[in-house]
Amino acid sequence: MNKIKVGIIGATGYAGAELVRLLVNHPAAEIAAVSSVSYEGQQLADIYPNFKKILGDTLISADELISRCDVVFASVPHGVSEELAVKCADAGCVLIDLGADFRLTDEADYQKWYGKEYKHPELHGGAVYCIPELHREKLHDCPIIANPGCYPTSIALGLMPAIKAGIIDTDHVIIDSKSGVTGAGRGLTQGTHYPDTNEAFAAYKAGCHRHTPEIAQTLSELAGNKVKVTFVPHLLPVNRGIESSIYVTLNEKGKGYDADALHNLYEDAYKNEYFVRVEKLGNYANIKNVRMSNFCDISLHLDTQSDTLIISSVIDNMVKGAAGQAIQNMNIRFGIDEKAGLLTLPAAF
Amino acid sequence: MNKIKVGIIGATGYAGAELVRLLVNHPAAEIAAVSSVSYEGQQLADIYPNFKKILGDTLISADELISRCDVVFASVPHGVSEELAVKCADAGCVLIDLGADFRLTDEADYQKWYGKEYKHPELHGGAVYCIPELHREKLHDCPIIANPGCYPTSIALGLMPAIKAGIIDTDHVIIDSKSGVTGAGRGLTQGTHYPDTNEAFAAYKAGCHRHTPEIAQTLSELAGNKVKVTFVPHLLPVNRGIESSIYVTLNEKGKGYDADALHNLYEDAYKNEYFVRVEKLGNYANIKNVRMSNFCDISLHLDTQSDTLIISSVIDNMVKGAAGQAIQNMNIRFGIDEKAGLLTLPAAF
Amino acid sequence: MNKIKVGIIGATGYAGAELVRLLVNHPAAEIAAVSSVSYEGQQLADIYPNFKKILGDTLISADELISRCDVVFASVPHGVSEELAVKCADAGCVLIDLGADFRLTDEADYQKWYGKEYKHPELHGGAVYCIPELHREKLHDCPIIANPGCYPTSIALGLMPAIKAGIIDTDHVIIDSKSGVTGAGRGLTQGTHYPDTNEAFAAYKAGCHRHTPEIAQTLSELAGNKVKVTFVPHLLPVNRGIESSIYVTLNEKGKGYDADALHNLYEDAYKNEYFVRVEKLGNYANIKNVRMSNFCDISLHLDTQSDTLIISSVIDNMVKGAAGQAIQNMNIRFGIDEKAGLLTLPAAF
């Protein structure tokens, strides 16, 4: 069988480099080209010396890349992907967009949170937002896959069984998330300068992070009604990993569930999902147990005094939160085993 | 003026060593003795080489220490302090207990959470639980000061103005705290072994941490009614610092407050408190800005969509959360300037 | 083709767990059994939750394990492997020993540095010490492979081309190594307790580390004369990685080499070695570029003022320094592609 020819636009960003790292060994895909605006003409291994002797590719333009590929992964600043989508459509290749441009179903949300209008509204109907465990059946033959954000992935997987079972109050969901610093990207900022980040910890963008509408959209769709979310991200002094602690109140139906019943509900919801692991009662999801892998680990605790279900959901923000999930989506879209290229085990240390 | 003679029992634990670090330069106190069960007869500087050439003291027994001191700081496992209190009473010296034995006003709480009964119930009436900013007027001539826990300190200071103003729903307070690893003590555990802790992050004791009744007690006292708390601590891969993200819903009265009004309320509540700093609106409290200091920094954000007030409160768990606050309490108890010995500036890097 | 049946004794130590992590996806081997003295009867995934849903194996006894395997990896305290070797010999399976018991060719060295005598001296003749890039042709049909130590691997690979070319003074080689904390193992010690290790840095066992005779033995064998080594390891506050900075003086022959010539010498020496990468002149080997991989990166700098060649050699201590190299040795021993199971790319972040 011919391997799928993949291209990576924005290959020098962290998500792009992670795609490269994972795709080099993909059994059914091969990297046909890598692209970068900032480093065009240089070798990727000059920017990422970990790739030396493994990948000799020179960074080319996006246009040239598109002409060589069956599928294009784009990890670019918001506002750029629509143009890429037009070109991919012309070239007949699938676009998997790791940015936000195709995630929101309501253009008004996009305008409000990103301050831009769609230039090609007609494209958005062909885009499918896909967390595989929730939406894989929608993927079929779509030309554009909107790869979900890192925080939204950890949160939607953490809440899906409870929301679908209709056991929680969706009027108010409180989410306290913590993300490793790769989530902030490779670009230099004072807030990610080592001595300013190391041994530090703080919230940021409380209630105003751009992932908020995406979270609300996904949860509302699951619930069948508008879900209100308070989302507060924090910067965690580690390289990789997101932990989302989610606090929801059990509704009348939910009060009929004790900890065991809640656990069974989650086990059952994910019993056919390889990449989601529900912790035994009493255990805690820890980012170290999913590091370098595509797993999402979820633990559950019940505060019976206040009927609060406490869900802790962890992922590697670079894998299940970005590059890994994008590959999982590619696999589904191209009819390959969903786990292909994603079997590296988590490294606990 | 004669300096206050202080003794530190449990000087080889982290809180004990931090007391030594701060007290060596206290202008009105001098370390008369240090004690340790495990290392009796050795020099403290052999266990903590950072003290070499500064403190030549040999670790002695608690009994001998008590006989030499005006005030005794005890940082010992729970269940041990009552006996020390008896001895301090006999010797006529003040006990400042950094443990939990004298914190809870209701013995039933102590029994439930610590699994022990009081052996000397008569002593507990003489103990004053004191976060100085909330309770300093109670301190007077008490023989025992119950020094507050680290998490409860960050949380009570973060919530006091809102609770006292009666603007939040006290039926349900959600607290997501993160603590540096010194909070787990100097004792060895797999969970604090470097490779298991570094680049890791997880919740622990969700809804069942022993600081929960202390938090509820302090908040309820402030509110004048029972406050229900969901408290979830997390282990943060840094040495020092606690950040508590607190989520409360504004009640009818509270809905009349916008972000500015909330900020003014807090500024006003703490305008005479040197050690509490309220961040400008838009800024975030960060553990690095209080490191090595006795400050508590608080930032406020309002999620207007859900009328949720998001409070972030940070302290250095070893200083304001333990040794520093204990010294602050000593200063008040002995009529000294509250800030004495606590003026070292935070080190942001 | 039938897969090689492998067993891992000491599977709950870091090296053992790393073997599991890498072997689960090995194309030509399968984990037949895992063993642990401390945790016998438990599931490995209970001790390492990162393995949950991936490996359901229960930890069994070493004896039972040996009976099921073609090859046994042992990662056990020194002094234990000889008995295992006897049992493996009886069972007709190959032993790959990650400990020190079979590394030293001179029993006197073993007695001096490990304080024990050989109980089965007859076994040692059948053991082959193998850094594949230096000794793979010796491996043939040996019943025992002595897998090299982490420090010695980084050092021998860093020095081999210079020593073989006869261009350095072997009277005195100075080696300043730094190792991540996994190198100290999973056992709890004060020196690896997170708050004692984080933000700390110091040398340890200067001139008296047990890897010293192994280093001297390997270098002397390469040189054809006794090489004198001053070896000083340091504990580096990261999870993984060893960097060895090696200082050698160019001899008369060596003074004929400029930086380019030295670089060519190294490039040439390793031109057929996939797992050794020589940095371009001007670049520096960095542990992050080999993390999670079996690569050894080497950079060269020449201090012309003192004719000192400065070699920096980096490996992942858990992979090329332990589990990865052991698998590489297994592959060679069983006639498989040396890279099998070792193709995961380094993760630079």
Add this chain to the structure above:
Amino acid sequence: MNKIKVGIIGATGYAGAELVRLLVNHPAAEIAAVSSVSYEGQQLADIYPNFKKILGDTLISADELISRCDVVFASVPHGVSEELAVKCADAGCVLIDLGADFRLTDEADYQKWYGKEYKHPELHGGAVYCIPELHREKLHDCPIIANPGCYPTSIALGLMPAIKAGIIDTDHVIIDSKSGVTGAGRGLTQGTHYPDTNEAFAAYKAGCHRHTPEIAQTLSELAGNKVKVTFVPHLLPVNRGIESSIYVTLNEKGKGYDADALHNLYEDAYKNEYFVRVEKLGNYANIKNVRMSNFCDISLHLDTQSDTLIISSVIDNMVKGAAGQAIQNMNIRFGIDEKAGLLTLPAAF
């Protein structure tokens, strides 16, 4: 007594901010002004929120600052200090320069390593380079103090007793240093971006770091002959601290010294120096034991096999390596107790 009026130029850099942190509590000095080119007109506490409520100063111009002060600390890029020195001379205030412009006695060295010529050669005669433990008697009434570099301080203190005793071969000194990331300054670079620095380790500027001529100059002066140095710095993933491992060969005289004699030599050389602590034989200097303090800890190990003396010297690069030593120099210059303002104890965790 009137307090000394001090000004800090470059107050928003790390060394500048550290000067502020230490000087706020100096018993005999007061901060009269702080200056910054980049942030003029803003409050220092806006850039460093750790200073909020402690220091309300607005950042002013260097010229205005000089007019208000008795002593000016300058922490500015090289090439800028000469102009400041002219202005300080005009204003009659002492300049303590934390940069390199006045450190090298031979202008040729400056030209070679910094690529610039002196614009005011006449000023350099009035500048005194001062590591207090080595040069304090030279300080007298000088108008300019050249504050030493961080690496050179750790190295010169580590070598002084051995060089002065004439027991080592000064033909070749090998120095392997490791510095925390604050040493690279507050400016943003890819190499100090958190995910690129955390869990990473590498050498940099091997044999070509600009501190090399300063190190050689100081050691040569101590030796009375030219000392040849191979100096290789490494970037250490911690905020603060320098560890220098120094390898020297004992000469004929030195071979008469065993470990105890070497230890006695060092103890004796530093017996009157508060800020230098010689470790007991067998112990290792650790950066954590000097953190946040002005101490230099030194440990000694002897490799008898090769007559190599291994010296490990540690300092906090921000304190003894920069701001603290500058204050120590100010104290000496103004006839104050050398330890004034520098008594904060090291924080081991």
